[in-house]
Amino acid sequence: MSEIALQVNFALNIALLLMLIAVGVAIARMRSLLAAILLMGVYSLVSAVWLIVMDAADVAFTEAVVGAGISTIVLLGAILLVRAGPVRHNWRMTIAPAVLVLGVGGLLVYAMTGLPEFGDPASPANAYVGRNYLIQTPDEIGVPNVVTAVLASYRGFDTLGETVVVFAAGIGVALMLGFGPRSSLPPLPAAMGDHHVVLRVTARLLIPLIALFAFYVQFHGDLGAGGGFQAGVILAVAPILHALVFGLHETIAALPVRAVRSIATLGVLLFAGVGVICMINGGGFLDYDHLFPPGVEAIIPPGLLGDPDHAHQWGQHFGIFFIELGVLLTVAATMVTIFYGFAGRAVEEP
Amino acid sequence: MVDALHLIGGGLVVAGTLLTLLGGVGVLRFPDVYTRIHAASLTDTGGATLVLLGLALISGLTLETLKLGFVWMFVMLTTPAAANALANAAFSAGHTPRIGAFQITKGVAAGEAGPDTPRRETSDGNKSAAP
Amino acid sequence: MSVAATHFNYLAVVVLMMIGLYVLFSTRNLIKQMIGLGLFQTSTALFYISLGKVSGGTAAIKIYADSVEGRMLAAPLDPDFVQQFGVGGVVYSNPLPHVLILTAIVVGVATLSVGLSIAVRIREAYGTVEADEIEAVTRVDAARVGRDP
Numbered sequence: 001m002s003e004i005a006l007q008v009n010f011a012l013n014i015a016l017l018l019m020l021i022a023v024g025v026a027i028a029r030m031r032s033l034l035a036a037i038l039l040m041g042v043y044s045l046v047s048a049v050w051l052i053v054m055d056a057a058d059v060a061f062t063e064a065v066v067g068a069g070i071s072t073i074v075l076l077g078a079i080l081l082v083r084a085g086p087v088r089h090n091w092r093m094t095i096a097p098a099v100l101v102l103g104v105g106g107l108l109v110y111a112m113t114g115l116p117e118f119g120d121p122a123s124p125a126n127a128y129v130g131r132n133y134l135i136q137t138p139d140e141i142g143v144p145n146v147v148t149a150v151l152a153s154y155r156g157f158d159t160l161g162e163t164v165v166v167f168a169a170g171i172g173v174a175l176m177l178g179f180g181p182r183s184s185l186p187p188l189p190a191a192m193g194d195h196h197v198v199l200r201v202t203a204r205l206l207i208p209l210i211a212l213f214a215f216y217v218q219f220h221g222d223l224g225a226g227g228g229f230q231a232g233v234i235l236a237v238a239p240i241l242h243a244l245v246f247g248l249h250e251t252i253a254a255l256p257v258r259a260v261r262s263i264a265t266l267g268v269l270l271f272a273g274v275g276v277i278c279m280i281n282g283g284g285f286l287d288y289d290h291l292f293p294p295g296v297e298a299i300i301p302p303g304l305l306g307d308p309d310h311a312h313q314w315g316q317h318f319g320i321f322f323i324e325l326g327v328l329l330t331v332a333a334t335m336v337t338i339f340y341g342f343a344g345r346a347v348e349e350p
Numbered sequence: 351m352v353d354a355l356h357l358i359g360g361g362l363v364v365a366g367t368l369l370t371l372l373g374g375v376g377v378l379r380f381p382d383v384y385t386r387i388h389a390a391s392l393t394d395t396g397g398a399t400l401v402l403l404g405l406a407l408i409s410g411l412t413l414e415t416l417k418l419g420f421v422w423m424f425v426m427l428t429t430p431a432a433a434n435a436l437a438n439a440a441f442s443a444g445h446t447p448r449i450g451a452f453q454i455t456k457g458v459a460a461g462e463a464g465p466d467t468p469r470r471e472t473s474d475g476n477k478s479a480a481p
Numbered sequence: 482m483s484v485a486a487t488h489f490n491y492l493a494v495v496v497l498m499m500i501g502l503y504v505l506f507s508t509r510n511l512i513k514q515m516i517g518l519g520l521f522q523t524s525t526a527l528f529y530i531s532l533g534k535v536s537g538g539t540a541a542i543k544i545y546a547d548s549v550e551g552r553m554l555a556a557p558l559d560p561d562f563v564q565q566f567g568v569g570g571v572v573y574s575n576p577l578p579h580v581l582i583l584t585a586i587v588v589g590v591a592t593l594s595v596g597l598s599i600a601v602r603i604r605e606a607y608g609t610v611e612a613d614e615i616e617a618v619t620r621v622d623a624a625r626v627g628r629d630p
């Protein structure tokens with residue numbers, strides 16, 4: 001009776017992986033690009049469920065929002081701009097890739113038999129650094145969500161790099177698609193008939209709730225699953241939904257393109273700025289223990305954090321707060337910039 | 351610690367998943383776009399409602415039940431709106447309904463103007479915002 | 482047979498990775514290649530997360546061992562196992578791979594967008610997104626100008 005929970009977990013794991021393989025094979029065989037893109041959305045959702053079964057709550061969150069949301073939108077925008085027809089398949093093109101894939105796959109299968117058993121808590125991956133993070137986080141940082149603690153504090157430098165990569169991608173898309181012929185479609189006429197009433201009403205209800213939910217995820221990243229990346233992508237969905245329902249012109253009137261690009265820059269500046277402030281106060285780059293100048297400990301009311309023994313965690317909490325804010329601003333603004341790039345490009349005549 | 355509420359809740363969850371499965375069967379077996387949209391959205395919403403109700407019975411009167419209520423409201427708001435948008439898009443693309451063996455080719459269902467059709471300004475097919 | 486049972490996740494990861502690689506190589510359509518690349522990226526994410534999973538563990542969010550959830554989680558496990566591998570009376574899964582993959586997913590969609598915008602610009606310049614047609618156009622252009630393609 002006591003083993004059933006573990007067995008159910010493993011059975012779910014196997015079932016979901018088999019579903020993923022089935023969807024992957026279907027994507028490979030699809031001729032229609034639209035169908036392949038929608039199947040990618042299904043693939044992302046099923047892998048999000050699998051990630052929950054694997055105890056990766058934050059990753060599941062991110063995969064669901066990014067894979068089934070932004071990725072689908074960007075791919076759909078691309079095939080619209082490209083006017084893609086069905087993909088051509090001829091059987092001669094499949095022989096060499098099949099041989100290559102079977103060869104490499106065989107080698108990989110042979111190699112992976114040397115990996116430790118699945119779920120082994122004493123494997124080299126799980127027994128050393130990972131376990132130390134679990135042991136030391138309550139004392140050194142004091143946030144319940146260890147993934148946020150590792151992401152924002154222990155591996156904060158990596159996160160800065162990732163944020164800059166996202167920002168650079170936004171710049172790349174803006175440079176390639178943002179300065180060309182803009183969309184010449186007129187704004188939606190007022191009396192459009194009643195075709196889109198349901199969508200308009202629903203979108204008006206949902207858009208502020210989506211933004212509110214994004215902020216909830218942002219600020220609860222310390223306590224549960226969440227954080228800057230997930231919240232940034234969810235926050236970007238609100239203007240994208242607005243643009244899809246009410247017209248790109250309305251959205252750009254509300255959120256001008258230059259303002260959005262400036263917000264992305266501000267996010268990276270905030271993140272790096274926190275690191276520099278720590279250096280100014282005598283610590284290393286992004287060393288949040290030195291976020292506040294040395295005299296501040298004395299003027300903080302004792303017990304404000306609930307535990308005077310852990311006053312040294314003040315710097316960590318505030319540091320994590322500010323850099324997550326920076327991540328939120330950059331990721332949200334970059335996703336909106338990417339959408340503006342794809343949606344605003346003129347659809348040229350075929 | 352199996353009590354009646356747990357049993358009923360579990361039964362509701364199983365019923366919800368069966369309903370969703372039936373919706374999948376319907377999508378595969380129905381002949382026409384509109385009937386498939388009907389099958390998918392109806393069973394999706396109903397199945398989600400049953401599953402969430404079952405989970406709420408299992409959790410009892412806690413914060414999780416409130417969160418499940420919010421999820422339910424979100425599902426009720428978005429799934430029917432998505433079905434509406436899908437049917438709208440199918441209609442704009444020119445799909446006409448099929449009744450039995452007959453494909454509708456005339457009348458309002460095929461896109462011609464009827465007595466209640468609102469007069470539309472001549473916009474050049476700009477129905478959705480994305481180019 | 483027992484290898485297939487204990488290493489099933491890694492087998493599935495290899496299969497998914499090879500499907501993505503196959504899609505990448507067997508088609509000359511740029512957009513389909515990006516989709517194949519996306520499959521490949523997700524399979525590496527699956528690999529990392531499978532490495533970090535601990536049997537009987539839970540998500541790496543601190544739970545008190547004497548709360549309702551703590552007791553429910555410890556019920557199916559051997560107390561010695563919890564003592565040896567748990568932290569504070571609860572067994573967690575390794576959080577480090579989760580951190581690495583979380584940022585990798587967001588970066589993945591960012592690079593997907595860059596790749597797709599390049600494809601869009603290629604379409605505007607050459608009129609097609611099939612790689613062999615693009616090569617044909619460049620060859621014709623180069624022959625007309627009198628240069629090597």
